[in-house]
Amino acid sequence: MAALINIIGQLLADVVRLVILQFRSTQSVQAENLFLRRQLALFKERGFKPRRVDAVTRISLAFLGGLFDWRDALSVVQVKTYIRWQRAGWRLFWRWKCRPGRPRIPVELRALIRRMAQENPGWGEERIASELLVKLGIGVSPRTVRKYMPRPPAGQPRGDQRWSTFLKNHAQAILACDFFVTVTATFRLLYVFVVIEHGSRRLVRVDVTAHPSADWVLQQMREVVGIDNAHRYLLHDRDSIFAQHLDESIKALGLRVLKSPPRSPRANSICERVIGTIRRECLDWMIPLSEAHLRAILKTWVAHYNGGRPHSSLGPSVPGPPYPEFLNTKPSCFGHWLEEGASVRSKSVLGGLHHEYYLVPAAA
Numbered sequence: 001m002a003a004l005i006n007i008i009g010q011l012l013a014d015v016v017r018l019v020i021l022q023f024r025s026t027q028s029v030q031a032e033n034l035f036l037r038r039q040l041a042l043f044k045e046r047g048f049k050p051r052r053v054d055a056v057t058r059i060s061l062a063f064l065g066g067l068f069d070w071r072d073a074l075s076v077v078q079v080k081t082y083i084r085w086q087r088a089g090w091r092l093f094w095r096w097k098c099r100p101g102r103p104r105i106p107v108e109l110r111a112l113i114r115r116m117a118q119e120n121p122g123w124g125e126e127r128i129a130s131e132l133l134v135k136l137g138i139g140v141s142p143r144t145v146r147k148y149m150p151r152p153p154a155g156q157p158r159g160d161q162r163w164s165t166f167l168k169n170h171a172q173a174i175l176a177c178d179f180f181v182t183v184t185a186t187f188r189l190l191y192v193f194v195v196i197e198h199g200s201r202r203l204v205r206v207d208v209t210a211h212p213s214a215d216w217v218l219q220q221m222r223e224v225v226g227i228d229n230a231h232r233y234l235l236h237d238r239d240s241i242f243a244q245h246l247d248e249s250i251k252a253l254g255l256r257v258l259k260s261p262p263r264s265p266r267a268n269s270i271c272e273r274v275i276g277t278i279r280r281e282c283l284d285w286m287i288p289l290s291e292a293h294l295r296a297i298l299k300t301w302v303a304h305y306n307g308g309r310p311h312s313s314l315g316p317s318v319p320g321p322p323y324p325e326f327l328n329t330k331p332s333c334f335g336h337w338l339e340e341g342a343s344v345r346s347k348s349v350l351g352g353l354h355h356e357y358y359l360v361p362a363a364a
Contacts, residue, residue, distance in 0.1 A: 053077065062089045102144075109138065110148045117149045125149060172199035173232040175224070175255070176271035179212065179239065180279075184288045192298065193217065195224055196274050197231070201311055202319035203274065203302050208295045214246040225253045233258055235268055277305075285353055297350065304349045308356040 053061075062085045074082055104110075116128050123131075125146040132138040132145075177195045184190060191212045195205035205224045209216055225231065234255040236242050247257045260267035282301045288294035306320035342359045349356060 058085050059089065062086045105140065105144065105148070109140070113140075113145055113148045114150055170198075170233065172197075173230065174198040174235060175204070175231050175233065176235040176268055177205075177217075177221075178237060178268060178271045178275060179241070180275045182283055182288065182294065184290060184294065186289075188291075190288070190291055190294055192278075192294075193220055194271060194275060194278070195220070196271055197319075198270055200319045201270070201274075201314060202306050206298050206302050208291055208298065210291060212241055214241060214243045217241060218246055218249050221250055221253060221255075225255065229254050232256060235260065235271070237265075237268055238262055281354070282350070286350065300350055304354060304356065308347075308349070309354075 061082065065082065065086065112132075113128060116131065117123065120127075125142040128149075129140050129142040129145045132140050175195055175197055177193065179191050179193055182190055182192060188210070191209050193205070193207050193209065193212070194203065196203050205220055207220055221234070232255065234250055235258045237260050242259075250257055265272045278298075278301070282297065286297055288297060307318055310316040310318060341362050343362045344357055345360050346355045346357050348354075
């Protein structure tokens with residue numbers, strides 16, 4: 001590799017010298033040529049043997065020989081040797097010029113084929129070729145598409161759907177629930193039941209009890225599902241409170257129960273994440289005095305979570321319908337200046353633990 005770089009560098013230097021000679025007068029170039037020929041004649045008279053001709057010199061002499069009558073100027077090798085160099089150069093040139101196979105498609109099209117294959121694991125080369133032709137007007141053979149498609153990982157069939165993809169496809173129909181505990185000021189242990197919707201990240205139910213039971217959970221799910229139920233799956237862990245008869249009763253409500261594997265909280269990651277958010281943003285900063293006080297705190301915080309707290313995974317946006325004062329907050333573009341004639345107002349949440357900001361028309 002280093003030798004190839006050296007050859008290319010020396011050839012570029014020769015090209016630069018040839019370009020510089022174009023700006024010199026013909027008389028100056030001829031005088032320099034005669035000057036160099038006189039010195040070369042002295043070496044020939046004394047019988048100096050030149051060193052072995054390297055590849056750079058061969059390529060340079062073969063190229064420069066096509067610009068003038070080289071037969072009277074050749075002195076380092078025989079004529080037949082020089083002709084052999086020229087023929088070898090032409091063979092390399094035409095071998096490169098007439099290389100077999102079709103030329104490669106553009107880099108942008110190759111990247112597009114890989115992108116389409118990665119974003120659509122179930123598509124094959126025929127489908128991608130048809131998509132390119134019908135939608136984008138690009139005619140590519142399916143065999144060419146197959147050539148540039150990424151290879152599937154070993155042991156994983158092409159088109160296999162990941163668990164995350166399954167969740168995204170069914171997020172609007174999935175509910176997840178779980179329990180967590182909190183302690184009041186009188187050291188009373190209370191259980192908080194949380195139900196969250198995967199698609200919108202909306203907390204559809206948060207309630208408190210001191211004595212959780214399967215019947216109490218079933219009543220909570222009845223209030224969540226209601227009459228017009230658009231959900232199809234309920235995801236929960238393997239806590240003993242989710243007994244067999246509870247799962248059967250939930251199935252009667254029209255929900256299919258999905259149990260997470262043992263000791264795998266990441267399988268119910270969205271619900272576990274929102275429980276951590278409740279602790280970090282609410283309960284870690286407040287001491288509930290009673291069950292009613294805890295229920296009131298969570299009711300206020302859930303309203304803030306659903307209607308006023310931005311979520312990065314949503315765009316960012318809020319899970320539920322925003323507050324009325326947020327509806328007019330629609331900046332026309334991203335910038336460092338507020339809209340003309342508008343001022344910022346804030347509303348405190350939980351006595352100033354959090355604040356929600358919105359724009360209102362400035363007072364006249």
